[in-house]
Amino acid sequence: MGSLPARSIDTPLPLRILIIGAGISGLGLSIRLRQYAPCATITILEKNAEVGGTWFENRYPGVACDIPSHVYQYTFEPNTQWSRFFSPGEEILEYVKGVARKYRVRELVEFGKVVRGCVWDGGGASGLCVWGRWALGKKRRGRSRGGLMLWLTVRALIGVGSSAIQVLPHLQRKCKDVYHFARGGTWISEPFGGAATQDSIAGDKDSGNYEERGKFKDDLEYYWKYRKHIERFINLDHPCLFPGTESAISGKEGIMQNMKKKLAGKPEIYEALEPKWSPGCRRLTPGPGFLEALVKDNVHFSRMKIVGVSKNEILLENGTRRKVDAIICATGFDTSFLPRFPIEGHNGTLLSEQWKDTASSYLSLATPNFPNLFTVGGPNSATGGGSLLIIFESIIGYVAKCVQKMSREHVCRMEVKAEALRAWEEYMEAYFPTTVHVEACTSWYKAGKKDNRVVGLWPGSSLHARKTLEHPRWEDWDFRYGREMEGSVG
Ligand SMILES: Cc1cc2nc3c(=O)[nH]c(=O)nc-3n(C[C@H](O)[C@H](O)[C@H](O)COP(=O)(O)OP(=O)(O)OC[C@H]3O[C@@H](n4cnc5c(N)ncnc54)[C@H](O)[C@@H]3O)c2cc1C
Structure with missing residues (x-):
């Protein structure tokens, strides 16, 4: 005869969660996790001395978003006062810093900490796992960048x-x-953003200036409709890809x-x-x-x-x-998706080894052999023609639901099934050949070495991503349950 658990039905599992990186994704995830799993202890390790990621690191002249700012922001934290239609990097950084302060997630960040590796050391091959956790290698580091650039002729x-x-x-x-x-x-x-963008910047097309700020501040509903309008036009561009x-x-x-x-x-x-x-x-x-x-x-x-x-x-x-006098190499980034530090899953599986031909994750966010590990911005997570943040927020929402389930139901280990990943890959193999992405261009979308596969992009529109990620299919996952969560990460 079984015994009754010594806890009430609504006692959550006190999860300890580690987020690597305090860019837009890491901060957004921490905000959502606090809402979905309020009893979790969250730590963010950030190698830089400041939050913001991309927008902290990139300071070249002219750095800006090339998506209208009114769409390139957290959906839950609209800024009515973007100075420009395509705001400069500095202003985006200030916005991200402001959001981190407002939601008090800055206090979760340990700055100057570089993660050097992650090893799964929890759970057994069979039976109940009592405790599953990731152990980390990390190192303290100071700020690594220089600041000002000298103008030459x-x-x-x-x-x-x-x-x-x-x-x-x-x-x-x-x-x-x-x-x-x-x-x-x-x-x-x-x-x-087609006609909607053209209308907004009609007076100053070269620099993307616009004039509606006052109205946005005074009439939030008008601003909300304006954002929807711009987003709608961006979404209308998707059929061009066929x-x-x-x-x-x-x-x-x-x-x-x-x-x-x-x-x-x-x-x-x-x-x-x-x-x-x-x-x-x-x-x-x-x-x-x-x-x-x-x-x-x-x-x-x-x-x-x-x-x-x-x-x-x-x-x-x-x-x-x-x-x-000076040479500027604007020759791109390493977009191979290969992990920058060793990530070892169960049975000693290395992610770099598993991805040696092509990086591949279920819905861009989870990989078989790597339980309790989620990625925001992983393989096949980007959009080619709109704000990345729309998809990233959907991924964050999905991950938050996973963590909530773990906390509520005392799941100590969840791992995506290999057949679920295979089904996702089959979908992508059918989708991408119908698009322009497989033509003979050099592109970071196709960082995979195998079969010229598209690994950068979500296989569909941003709206498709939102719909897909809205409701997790729990049958695609394996779960192990435990009575207690012990120990800590790091
Ligand atoms: C110049 C530029 C312009 C862009 N413009 C647009 C645009 O207009 N629209 C758009 O949708 N997207 C744009 N993007 C893409 C942009 O990167 C994303 O929109 C978004 O900012 C990514 O946020 P993130 O938090 O996922 O990643 P990042 O901003 O890269 O943040 C990752 C964080 O993790 C930290 N980190 C990394 N490794 C470690 C480690 N080992 N240990 C500890 N910390 C670590 C980094 O320091 C960083 O803070 C642009 C990118 C660039 C580079």
């Missing part, structure tokens, strides 16, 4: 991705000459005409930039002021390959040497 800018596109207009205004080298072509679209459709054809035509018009002064740049693949194959790069800067007399654009760099000089493949 002649610069060389390498790359034609999102960062280069933001940097160029600033360099063009401040430098005597700018040499801009781009290896590949790219589509430069109008800002995301080749041969009317949206894809007219979308491409619109981008081509816009580029040709703005580059009319230097038509050879349009010829050099026009890619063979469809818009959206790699991330579309709307850049207010970029095309306008390219045609200015002090900007010298080239597709010439750089074969060497020495002090104050770059060497081109045709033997030309170009003297410069």
Whole structure:
């Protein structure tokens, strides 16, 4: 005969939760977890000296979001006073810091702590697990970045991705000459959000300025409708990603005409930039002021390959040497999804080994062999044409529900089933070949080595992600229950 548990039905399991990183995701997750599992003890380890992640680390001239700010913010914490339609990085950082203060999650952060590894050391192969936990390697570290940049007169800018596109207009205004080298072509679209965005920034298209701030502050309902309006237009762009459709054809035509018009002064740049693949194959790069800067007399654009760099000089493949004062490499990030530190699951499985061909997680957030480990911003979590935060918040919501279940039902270990991941992969294998993403472009969406698989993007629209993540399918998970949670992380 079984014995009755020595606790009341609503006594929660006192979980100890560790979040790595105090960027927008980590902070958002901690806010939600406090609501969904109020008895959990939460610690956030952050290697930097400040919250904000991306927006703390990226300080190049012109750094900004390229999604309208009114959409690039937490849904639950609307800021009516964004200074610009595409707000500068500094302002986004201040917003994130403000949210962390307001929700008192800053006090959960241990700054200057670098996680060096995670090892699953809880649970057994069978039977009840009494306690499942992750042990961490961590190290204290000071701030690692330098601050100010010295403005010089002649610069060389390498790359034609999102960062280069933001940097160029600033360099063009401040430098005597700018040499801009781009290896590949790219589509430069109008800002995301189509007609809604165009209407908002009609008065100042180059810099994305807008004038409605006063109205937003006084009429929150109007602001809410405005946000929905912009978001709706961004969502309407999704059908452009399916080749041969009317949206894809007219979308491409619109981008081509816009580029040709703005580059009319230097038509050879349009010829050099026009890619063979469809818009959206790699991330579309709307850049207010970029095309306008390219045609200015002090900007010298080239597709010439750089074969060497020495002090104050770059060497081109045709033997030309170009003297410069500074070189800016806007050549992108490591987007392989391979973990930056060892993560060891049960039976000694290393995540880097499991993902050696392609990173792959169930709904982007959980991986078989790694119980109680959730990722925000994992493989297949991004959107190509809207705010990442919409999907990230949905993932956070899903994870919060998992943690709530663990706490309420005394689940000490939950692990996604391998067959659930396989079903998700099959869905993606069927979905992506219907899109422009599988065309022959180089893109961080396709960081996987195997079969040119798309690992960056969610397989569907942001709305599809929201709907999918709204209600967890618990039958896709294995659960182990325990009477007590002991010990701690770290
Ligand atoms: C220049 C730039 C512009 C962008 N513009 C847009 C945009 O317009 N729209 C959009 O949707 N997205 C944009 N993005 C994407 C942006 O990164 C995400 O929208 C979002 O900020 C990611 O937040 P995060 O918290 O998931 O990750 P991050 O901001 O990268 O935060 C991760 C945190 O984890 C910490 N960390 C990492 N490793 C460790 C470790 N081992 N130990 C301890 N701490 C660790 C880091 O220090 C960091 O604070 C942009 C990105 C860049 C780089």
